[in-house]
Amino acid sequence: MxxxxxxxxxxxxxxxxxxxxxxxxxxxxxxxxxxxxxxxxxxxxxxxxxAPRSGAFTRIIALAATALILMVAALFSPFLDLTAAGMHSNASILDAAMAFSQGIMLPLSLAVGAFIIVIPVLRLLLILYTLVPLVAGRPAAARAPVAFSLAEALKPWSMAEIFVIGVAVALVKVAGLATVTPGPAFWAFGALVFVTVLQDSFMDKEQIWAAIDAGRAK
Amino acid sequence: MVTARDAGLVGCTRCGRVHHMGTPACNRCGAPLSSRDDTSLQRVWAWWWAGLIAYIPANLYPMLLTSTLVSNTESTIVGGAVELFLHGDVGVALIVLIASVVIPIAKFMAIAFLAVSINKRHIMGEHAQHQLFSVVEFIGRWSMIDVFVVAILASLVRFSVVATINPGIAAVSFALSVAFTMQAALSFDPRIIWDDEK
Structure with missing residues (x-):
């Protein structure tokens, strides 16, 4: 400037x-x-x-839709499989979130579930709700300012990428004791993080707020 | 350098739009407007103390409970790192120590230092403070990685009686401590760093 x-x-x-x-x-x-x-x-x-990017809204919508599909795939397929001395054990992403569900630690399970699943999904939905009408040339959605504000406020609490690095650290810790085989959900979740980072790189707040403002005037 | 306040205006911290001083809310994004957040430092300190208090039990109580056929062990954050060290995994032990002890303590010190040294220019310049704040804001959420590692280990290592890992109560206070320090950083109004600049 x-x-x-x-x-x-x-x-x-x-x-x-x-x-x-x-x-x-x-x-x-x-x-x-x-x-x-x-x-x-x-x-x-x-x-x-x-920091505007041309065609940003269409790309953000495409990437957000991709991320949602990857999240569904990650939630409903095997995540990690552990083998040690002929014994098997496996965990899904939901199992990881529910690891603290015994007794008084239950609120932590809910928080972990929110950080790695609910908040990332909610942010994607809010961004789609804001941008789809604008790209389709319709007036901005009635609650677009609230929706986009919430999506921005939730950004620090969306921790899918931290979870992925957490998986890597956990794998290093058990590497000497057991063999871990990552399942399709592991790769889907990794791809989800990549797609989300790419999507964030197309998000320009000024561009989006200006479009919401212009879309409201119609 | 002219600030919005100098010009009798107030800038929206959410979307950047500028309004006349006294406007209650941004007409573009709806965020409440204030030229400076006067309660910012109070809220920073409140969350800072909450985070520090939660960090104490996080270190005293066990993070992981490992039960095998022959033994039951409880390991705290530091205890786990020491075990790794004695086991010969010096590299992993160092990573655990840095991620779970050095970075959280550095974060507490950095936030306190920013809050105390604000506008004391002989200690630190505006640009350096701005940089320090950006680093603290960026790194805060990454401390949650420890909680996720415990969650993954506890959900994965379940060989019935042979070997089982259960989460310890320290995971809860550690998660709270991380969330509180994130709130402390989010409560900070970085605009006050620049207010004394000529």
Missing amino acids: QKPVSMEEFAGVPLDELRACPHCDALHRLPSHVRSRAKAVCGRCGSVLI
């Missing part, structure tokens, strides 16, 4: 054409156009403020 120099520069500029950096409050004029793959960064603290 252009580096603001003095107060006079902002005199008489309509509020619509100004943006404040959420991280340091520096005031900027909204650039008239930011190229796809280019970034507008805050002139003061360096935070990325705008």
